[in-house]
Amino acid sequence: MLFKMENIINITVEDRNGTTQTIEVPTDINLSLMEILKASEYNILATCVGMALCATCHVQILNGMDSLSEATEQELDMLDTLPDADAESRLACQLHLTNENEGLTLKIRGTLQ
Amino acid sequence: MIKTDICIIGAGPVGLFAVFEAGLLKMRCHLIDVLPQVGGQLSEIYPHKPIYDIPGYPTIKAQELVDRQMEQIAPFKPTFTLGERVENLQKQDDGSYHVIGSDGTIIHCQVIVIAGGLGCFEPRKPDLVNLELYEKSHVHYMVKDPERFRDKRIVIAGGGDSALDWTVYLANIAKEVTLVHRNDSFRGAPDSAEKVYHLAQNGKINLLMSHNLVSLGGNGHLEHIHLTNKQKEDIIVPTEDFIPLYGLSPKLGPIAEWGLNIDKNAIEVDTFDYATNIERIYAIGDINTYPGKLKLILCGYHEAALMCQSAFKYVYPDQKLSFKYTTVNGVNAF
Numbered sequence: 001m002l003f004k005m006e007n008i009i010n011i012t013v014e015d016r017n018g019t020t021q022t023i024e025v026p027t028d029i030n031l032s033l034m035e036i037l038k039a040s041e042y043n044i045l046a047t048c049v050g051m052a053l054c055a056t057c058h059v060q061i062l063n064g065m066d067s068l069s070e071a072t073e074q075e076l077d078m079l080d081t082l083p084d085a086d087a088e089s090r091l092a093c094q095l096h097l098t099n100e101n102e103g104l105t106l107k108i109r110g111t112l113q
Numbered sequence: 114m115i116k117t118d119i120c121i122i123g124a125g126p127v128g129l130f131a132v133f134e135a136g137l138l139k140m141r142c143h144l145i146d147v148l149p150q151v152g153g154q155l156s157e158i159y160p161h162k163p164i165y166d167i168p169g170y171p172t173i174k175a176q177e178l179v180d181r182q183m184e185q186i187a188p189f190k191p192t193f194t195l196g197e198r199v200e201n202l203q204k205q206d207d208g209s210y211h212v213i214g215s216d217g218t219i220i221h222c223q224v225i226v227i228a229g230g231l232g233c234f235e236p237r238k239p240d241l242v243n244l245e246l247y248e249k250s251h252v253h254y255m256v257k258d259p260e261r262f263r264d265k266r267i268v269i270a271g272g273g274d275s276a277l278d279w280t281v282y283l284a285n286i287a288k289e290v291t292l293v294h295r296n297d298s299f300r301g302a303p304d305s306a307e308k309v310y311h312l313a314q315n316g317k318i319n320l321l322m323s324h325n326l327v328s329l330g331g332n333g334h335l336e337h338i339h340l341t342n343k344q345k346e347d348i349i350v351p352t353e354d355f356i357p358l359y360g361l362s363p364k365l366g367p368i369a370e371w372g373l374n375i376d377k378n379a380i381e382v383d384t385f386d387y388a389t390n391i392e393r394i395y396a397i398g399d400i401n402t403y404p405g406k407l408k409l410i411l412c413g414y415h416e417a418a419l420m421c422q423s424a425f426k427y428v429y430p431d432q433k434l435s436f437k438y439t440t441v442n443g444v445n446a447f
Contacts, residue, residue, distance in 0.1 A: 047231055047363050047378055049399075049408045053158065054231070054363050080300045081273050081360025083239035083326070087296075113364075113378070 009099060014062070014107040015042060027098050033059070034092035037108070044110055050093040052078050056110040057092040058085065063105035068095060084109065115192065117143035118428045120212045120222035122199050122368075125153020127398030127413030128228035129182040129191075134421040136189030137439065140428045141447065143220050144191055145212065147198040152179035153230045166411055178410075188446030194218050198233060200367050208393065208427070224424040227380060227389075227396040228413070233366035237359040239270060242328030242339075251335035253356045261354075262287045268338050268350055270326060271358035272296055277305035279358065284317050291319040291350050293326065293340060324348065329355060368400075376402050386423030387416045393427050395420045 007028040014020045023040050031039070034057040038044055045056035052074050061068065065088060071079070075094045079085045089109070097104065119135050121128045124146040132142045150156050152175075155164075160176035167173055173181075197214040202225060204210055212220040236254030238244065244252065256262075256279050267287045269280050272294040280292045292309065299306040313320035327339040327347075338355060340348040365378055374381040374390045379402035382388060387395050397420050398413035406412075425434045 045377055051154075051158070055237075056362075076300060077273075078360075080296075081237060081271070083237065083270070083295070083357070083359045085295075 007099065009097065009102040009104075011097070011101065011103070012063075012105040013037065013040070013042065014105075016108055025097055027101075030096075032093050033057075033095040033097060036097070037092055042108060043112065044092070044108065045112060046093065048093075052091055052094055055079070055082055055091060056112075058082060058110040059090055059092045060086070060088045060107040060109050061090055061104070062088070062107055064101060064103055065090075067100045067104070114211075115143055115194070115218065115220045117141050117192065117220060117222050119143075119224045119226055119424060120145065120210070120220045121226045121228055122146075122212070123153060123228035123230055123398070123400070124148070124151040124193065124195070125228060125230045125398065126155055126178060126182060126410050127230075127417055128153070128226070129179070129186055130414045131226055131228060131397065131417040131421065132186040132189055132191045133182075134418045135424070136186065136447070137437070137444070138421055138425050138428075138434065139447075140224075140421065140425065142189070142191045143194070143222065145194040145197060145199055145214060145218070145220065147196070147233055149196040151183065151193065151195070152176065155179050164410070166409065168411070188444055190447050194220070198366065202371055202394075210393065223393065223427045225394045226420060226424070227368065227394065227400055228398045228417075229365075229368060229396075229400040230398060231363035232368065232378065232400060233364060234361035235364040235366060236357075237362045239326055239357045239359060241326040244329060247329050247331065247335045247355070251331075251354050252329075253354060254358075256283070256356065259283060259286055264288045265353045266351060267291070267354045267356060268293060268352040269356045269358060270294070271360075272299050272301060273358065273360055274301040274305060275360070276358040277301040277309050279356065280318060281305060281308045281312065284312050289319070290317075291321060291352065293321045293324050293338075293350075295323065295325055297323045319350070321348070321350075326357075365400075379406075385419075387420045388423060393424075395424060 010022050012022045047054040055078050075091050079089050118140040119142045121144045124144040135142050155175035163172045197216045200215050201213040209223050263286050265287050266289040268291045270293045284290050312318045323343040324340045330337050337349050337351045380396040382396050382401045384403045387397050397416040399408045
């Protein structure tokens with residue numbers, strides 16, 4: 001076999017306009033979901049660059065919430081301050097995807113200001 | 114009035130290092146920061162976290178880095194205005210600037226260096242219809258004077274400590290307090306949450322859990338707020354004032370109003386010298402942007418060094434800059 005697919009998963013992303021596309025994500029690189037989304041040309045401010053301080057990488061998990069790592073107190077505190085967060089909300093900067101996350105579906109919710 | 118060569122807005126690690134680089138070129142610096150202490154994010158948000166990518170330190174705690182930088186710049190006797198936000202810049206006839214602080218401090222300088230990091234932390238606004246219409250008169254993102262709400266009907270929104278604490282406090286002052294939270298529980302301090310539940314049970318406040326904000330309504334004056342409950346039914350709550358308390362988020366603040374080229378909350382600069390589009394104003398560190406920008410302290414230090422080489426011509430227009438190594442020339446204190 002020339003190329004092993006075992007460390008690549010597919011996730012589905014819905015942008016702010018409702019456009020949906022599936023992207024391939026390598027799971028053996030040390031990037032957060034926020035960094036992956038930015039690298040995939042999604043418009044995310046990420047003002048604090050991953051410190052869970054600005055919440056501009058707010059995403060709504062439409063499918064696959066159970067396979068994600070649990071939110072830390074810091075992430076929950078930040079989500080709690082958002083006017084538009086709900087039980088499906090996470091901060092993409094705090095998420096590192098693994099092979100367990102195949103099929104993850106999310107919607108980008110973070111503000112652009 | 115404070116007089117200096119360079120006014121540095123932001124006293125984080127990059128602003129502090131700019132003092133050193135400026136000092137080597139005999140330029141004096143005054144720093145102004147909205148926070149009450151130096152160090153920026155490092156001191157305010159993660160003083161005990163280790164940083165691993167500072168050259169020469171395999172690991173160093175954030176506060177220790179700030180302390181060491183303060184020691185490093187001490188020979189250049191920087192001066193500070195802390196706990197004050199810069200509101201405005203006024204260009205003078207000779208090209209120099211007055212930097213105006215929110216408490217009235219005026220700093221006269223030849224060059225302005227914006228090293229503002231994430232910017233200022235400003236209240237987060239909820240997304241609801243007609244918010245802007247009533248923003249100036251009836252919407253309060255913080256409670257400055259509780260007495261303003263005496264005998265008024267008010268709606269507070271949010272579920273954090275601030276929303277809980279102000280609900281408890283204002284329950285004794287306002288005529289009617291309604292607390293709206295989108296979740297079915299509070300993550301705020303258990304003590305405060307307990308007090309809020311208690312007030313609600315005793316009919317002292319209206320507590321609306323699992324409700325979402327829709328719009329503000331009225332006729333010139335705020336008269337009611339429109340909500341939906343868990344079953345998506347419409348709820349109208351009469352109110353005179355609306356107090357959304359959703360925490361703080363980093364924003365550029367007044368900097369955005371100074372005519373600088375801005376891209377996604379960051380100031381565009383030329384990588385030749387980290388100059389902005391306005392002469393004599395530079396931007397270094399996390400607050401600037403350019404192709405390939407990396408928000409690293411390390412990169413901010415580099416930007417500070419190049420900025421000073423360029424700023425020299427405004428401070429000493431008649432002198433020629435000669436670059437000297439500290440290993441050859443030492444560090445000559447002021």
